[in-house]
Each structure stands twice: as structure tokens, then as C-alpha cells.
Amino acid sequence: MAPYIRLRQICLVAPQLEPVITDMARIMGLTVCYRDGNVAKxxxxxxxxxxxxxxxxxxxxxKDGTTAGRFIEKTGGRGGYMAIFCCDDPDGRGRNANALGVRTANVIDHAPYHGVQLHPRDCRAAFIEFNHTEGSDDTLGAYPPAGPDWQKFIRKDVTQALTAVEMQSPDPQGLAEHWGKIIGVAARDAELKLPNATFRFVKGTSEIMSALEFRVTDAARVLHAAREKGHAVAGNEFLLGGVTFRVN
Known part of the structure; x- marks a missing residue:
């Protein structure tokens, strides 16, 4: 199998699912495809x-004592939780990360899905996960964490794509190079360009996943919907789920 890596999933964390999920769906014109009971453990x-x-x-x-709960306490609820990449060889990429001093935090093995999660303290800013679903290398292929028929829930009438992830750091170039070494993509001008999204690293007081950028059909409509749901809008962005949503 030829080596590849793509952004598969962004995970945010909130003290409660509601109203975050409902607001996200209504403002961005998205539909929930799955609720995974396996995360209850x-x-x-x-x-x-x-x-x-x-x-x-x-x-x-x-409940108390969860990693996600500690993340909220540490960050004050600001910042994305996890960047998840599908790739050809999660274990190989995990070993490469280990050689860089990045520890493995968790291995998930539920055939045909296999995932390797790296320690956020070593990754800096957020968790990184590499995963692969056997027999599913197509972008619209099976992906068990999203449910059996996630493809049927894709909507493009409002939001067409998630195009970029913004990462914030006092040393953006250093964080870009660190993440680039972990995921195997060369950092250029504090950016990591993947086939389906760009990670952009900017100056900030702390290391967090600070913003998500979306291509939408009508930015004014999305921003109006955000105001209607009570979110403060500044320019082309608003805060939701701990990160800035930026629409273009």
C-alpha cells in the first residue's frame, strides 16, 4: 500500500453536548450521523x-476523572481536543512518533478499525491519532467511528468543506515543525499542507487548536444563524465548542 495521510476527523470537547451539537448542526447546516456508545467506557x-x-x-x-474533563479544566474549555488522521500504517507512524519522544497514550483495536493515539503533552496543543480501516482507503469508505452509513448524512447546501485548522503557539514555527515531524509532512511557512486540509500555525499566548475554517455557500447566512443562536460574531467568525469557527 502506498503511504498516505489525510485529515479524517476533528474532535472538540464541551462540558455538555447540548446546546453545542444542536447549534453546530443548525448554524453550519450539518446533520448528526452517529452517536458512539463505545465512548461511554x-x-x-x-x-x-x-x-x-x-x-x-x-x-x-x-462523570468525573475523565481525560476530556481534565482537558476542559486545564484549558478553561478553549481549544480543540484531537486531530485524527487516516493513514496507511498507524503503528509505523506511532513508532516514528515514539522515536521523537512522543508517547503512545492509547491503542484502539476494533477490527477492521485500528487507531494509535499519542500523548497530548508530548504532541503539544492537542491529541494526535493515526488510524486505518482495513479495506477502506477511499475518502468515502467505511469508517466505523462515524457509524455504518455516515456518508448518507453529508450535506453541502450550507457548509461545503472544512478547509483549515488553526493552531496557536508562542512559537508557531516550532510547533509546526514538531507536528510536521510527527505526521510526516514538511512544515513550510508555519503550515502543514495535507491533501484535504491545511494546518496553519499562528502566534498566541498558549498552545491550542484555536480555529476551524470552513468553505460555505453563503457566509452571511451562516453568521446570521450564529447570531440568532446567541453567539457573538466578529467579522467572519464566532466561538463554538471551544474553538473559533471561521467561514469563507
């Missing part, structure tokens, strides 16, 4: 919404 509940072929997930803790 981690003390979490979740919901996933497809944005074209990239999944947008929100998780929320329902």
Missing part, C-alpha cells in the same frame, strides 16, 4: 457530523 458521550469527508466530533464527559 471513557466516561464520555459524543456526536459526529460529516463535513464532506471530514468528520466533526464533539465529546462531553458525564
Amino acid at each position: 471513557y466516561g464520555l458521550e459524543n456526536a459526529l457530523l460529516p463535513v464532506d469527508t471530514i468528520l466533526l466530533e464533539v465529546v462531553a464527559p458525564f
Whole structure:
């Protein structure tokens, strides 16, 4: 199999799923495709919404002592939780990360799905996960974390694509190079360009996943919907689920 890596999923974290999920769906014109009962063993509940072929997930803790809960406490609820990449060889990429001093936090093995999650403290800013679903290398192929028929829930009448992820750091070039070494994509001008999305690293006071950028059919309509749901809009962006949603 030829080596490849794509952004498959962005995971956000919130103290409760509602009203975040409902607001996200209504403002961005998205539809929940799946709620995964398997995350309950981690003390979490979740919901996933497809944005074209990239999944947008929100998780929320329902008991004390969860990793997600500690993340909220540490960050004050600001910043995305996890960047999830599908690739040809999660274990190989995990070993490469280990050689860089990035520890493996968790391995998920539910055939045909196999995932390797890296420690957020070593990744800096957010969790990184590599995964592969056997026999499903197509962008519209099977992806068990999103449910059996996630493709049927793709809508493009409002939101067409998630185009970029913004990462913030006091040392954006350093963080870009660090993430680039982990995921195997060369950093150029504090950016990592993947086939289906760009990671952009900007100056900030702390290291967080700070914003998501979307291509939409009508930005004014989306921003109006955000105001209607009570979110403060500045220019072409608003805060939702701990990150800035930026629409173009």
C-alpha cells in the first residue's frame, strides 16, 4: 500500500453536548450521523457530523476523572481536543512518533478499525491519532467511528468543506515543525499542507487548536444563524465548542 495521510476527523470537547451539537448542526447546516456508545467506557458521550469527508466530533464527559474533563479544566474549555488522521500504517507512524519522544497514550483495536493515539503533552496543543480501516482507503469508505452509513448524512447546501485548522503557539514555527515531524509532512511557512486540509500555525499566548475554517455557500447566512443562536460574531467568525469557527 502506498503511504498516505489525510485529515479524517476533528474532535472538540464541551462540558455538555447540548446546546453545542444542536447549534453546530443548525448554524453550519450539518446533520448528526452517529452517536458512539463505545465512548461511554471513557466516561464520555459524543456526536459526529460529516463535513464532506471530514468528520466533526464533539465529546462531553458525564462523570468525573475523565481525560476530556481534565482537558476542559486545564484549558478553561478553549481549544480543540484531537486531530485524527487516516493513514496507511498507524503503528509505523506511532513508532516514528515514539522515536521523537512522543508517547503512545492509547491503542484502539476494533477490527477492521485500528487507531494509535499519542500523548497530548508530548504532541503539544492537542491529541494526535493515526488510524486505518482495513479495506477502506477511499475518502468515502467505511469508517466505523462515524457509524455504518455516515456518508448518507453529508450535506453541502450550507457548509461545503472544512478547509483549515488553526493552531496557536508562542512559537508557531516550532510547533509546526514538531507536528510536521510527527505526521510526516514538511512544515513550510508555519503550515502543514495535507491533501484535504491545511494546518496553519499562528502566534498566541498558549498552545491550542484555536480555529476551524470552513468553505460555505453563503457566509452571511451562516453568521446570521450564529447570531440568532446567541453567539457573538466578529467579522467572519464566532466561538463554538471551544474553538473559533471561521467561514469563507
